[in-house]
Amino acid sequence: MTIVSPDVKTDPRWSLLDGTLPMLIGGELLADGPTSNIVSSRDRSVVGKFAVADAAIADKAVAAARKAAPGWAGLTGFERGKYLLKIAEIMEAHAAEFEFLDAVDIGKPVTGVRYSDMPVSLSALAYFAGRAQDLGGRSVEVGDPMVSHRARLEPYGVVLEVLPWNGPLWTGVQRMAAILAAGNVAIMKPSELASASFSYLASLIADVLPPGVLTVLNGKGSVVGARLVTHPDVAMVSLTGGVETGVRVLQDTASQVKRVSLELGGKNPNIVMADADLDSAIMWSTMGGFSNSGQICVCGSRILVQKGIYKEFAARLVDAAKKRVVGDPLLDSTEMGPVVGEDHYNKIWGYIDHAVKNGEGELLVGGERYTDELRAGGWYVPPTVFGNVTPGCVIEKEEIFGPVVTLTPFETLDEALAIANDTTFGLASGIFTSSVENAEKAARELQAGQVYVNQWFAPGGLQAPSQGYKTSGLGGVGIEKYLQTKNIFIRSNNGASW
Ligand code: NAD
Numbered sequence: 001m002t003i004v005s006p007d008v009k010t011d012p013r014w015s016l017l018d019g020t021l022p023m024l025i026g027g028e029l030l031a032d033g034p035t036s037n038i039v040s041s042r043d044r045s046v047v048g049k050f051a052v053a054d055a056a057i058a059d060k061a062v063a064a065a066r067k068a069a070p071g072w073a074g075l076t077g078f079e080r081g082k083y084l085l086k087i088a089e090i091m092e093a094h095a096a097e098f099e100f101l102d103a104v105d106i107g108k109p110v111t112g113v114r115y116s117d118m119p120v121s122l123s124a125l126a127y128f129a130g131r132a133q134d135l136g137g138r139s140v141e142v143g144d145p146m147v148s149h150r151a152r153l154e155p156y157g158v159v160l161e162v163l164p165w166n167g168p169l170w171t172g173v174q175r176m177a178a179i180l181a182a183g184n185v186a187i188m189k190p191s192e193l194a195s196a197s198f199s200y201l202a203s204l205i206a207d208v209l210p211p212g213v214l215t216v217l218n219g220k221g222s223v224v225g226a227r228l229v230t231h232p233d234v235a236m237v238s239l240t241g242g243v244e245t246g247v248r249v250l251q252d253t254a255s256q257v258k259r260v261s262l263e264l265g266g267k268n269p270n271i272v273m274a275d276a277d278l279d280s281a282i283m284w285s286t287m288g289g290f291s292n293s294g295q296i297c298v299c300g301s302r303i304l305v306q307k308g309i310y311k312e313f314a315a316r317l318v319d320a321a322k323k324r325v326v327g328d329p330l331l332d333s334t335e336m337g338p339v340v341g342e343d344h345y346n347k348i349w350g351y352i353d354h355a356v357k358n359g360e361g362e363l364l365v366g367g368e369r370y371t372d373e374l375r376a377g378g379w380y381v382p383p384t385v386f387g388n389v390t391p392g393c394v395i396e397k398e399e400i401f402g403p404v405v406t407l408t409p410f411e412t413l414d415e416a417l418a419i420a421n422d423t424t425f426g427l428a429s430g431i432f433t434s435s436v437e438n439a440e441k442a443a444r445e446l447q448a449g450q451v452y453v454n455q456w457f458a459p460g461g462l463q464a465p466s467q468g469y470k471t472s473g474l475g476g477v478g479i480e481k482y483l484q485t486k487n488i489f490i491r492s493n494n495g496a497s498w
Pocket of ligand 1 (some may be wrong): 164225241264
């Protein structure tokens, strides 16, 4: 199987990176001033640059957003929705460019963007375009026949959305669509490790929305992110990222009692019972463990396998890991590309080396650095499986966020559930079984915001958004997190009732 192709070098889409990718502030594209390099995960080379903000630019952007907020909130849902549909049309026309940018920038295989990130982004724009006309709100009987009640859901005003690097396009577009549909204006802060695709989106839609309704600001979290998070005119902060950053944001906003929503990390248990359909469990567990090189918050990185099938499951997972095509993310044939960057690459190898050195389970496959020219030149980590891993050890407990899974044998479902729940995270979880009883018991007892039964990952992130349990999440999800509720009480006899 080809892992690198020579004609990649002549791809005309390289010209997208000829200039500086801009930011969007008050309806203007800003490419002058400070920049940061785009370092390609494919080969560690500098392939382009994007504009970055400082505190003064961030303040200017917030002022422009604040000015735009009342006008945007005053539009009808239908009018706001039409803007979102226009953005979808533009994005779809440029799909191939988005594939290219994420592949070059963060090493995401082009097929990952084509068949997942792009459709998710487009359906989010369409879904929230509709939701803009139906924001919800309910009416209840309040115990006095002369008083009627209705709840009205209102936007906050200026909403800051801080993005992770692992799915910059879909996480960004999905959240942007919800913020705007709810009637807020959006300040999007992509990760400093993955700013290319969202900056490119900004350049395509700069003149679609009224000035200030959408702001795209690049830069380091510790500088631009921190400034925006604490800005008094930013009414609500939503972060998708690591737990440590989430805690920091809570601390930084506490004195302002700011509305905060956090969608954070996970270390997700995948329970495979002996009565499971093994072909299906292997297929989904491989996808769940290694998709996007394990850099998905809901990846199934802790696989718990019932003893009767443990040996066979381990052998077949190893086989599937060996067959995974790890190569140039620009090729359609590639299933797994490199990981995002130097620090993350070193972090993942740190976990692998730690596990090998300390005997945290037995290394069944992977765990060795590539030596061929392509993969030694980029930040590639092979699909890696550790077997017979003791619950509670470092690689079983901490979020590695790479293509590394642990296998732990267990006897009974009760034992598996106890291991599964013995974590500070609670993002996703799953079980493979042919027993309805097992499935229902796991669904009741797993302590996580999502439970997958006989599959991994799930459609329906828009219609049924999940809030992580424990340290994995806080403060609401979906469009609701961008809305505040006002209860309105109306007396109809215009006088005292006693
Ligand atoms: P990260 O926490 O390092 O960074 C996330 C964002 O926060 C970046 O844009 C960064 O610039 C910004 N940031 C950092 N410090 C900040 C500060 N002090 N103030 C404001 N902003 C700051 O996370 P990451 O490495 O980009 O992403 C990986 C993590 O995200 C993993 O833990 C993963 O599980 C999690 N994640 C969760 C979900 C979910 O939906 N729950 C989705 C994707 C990723």
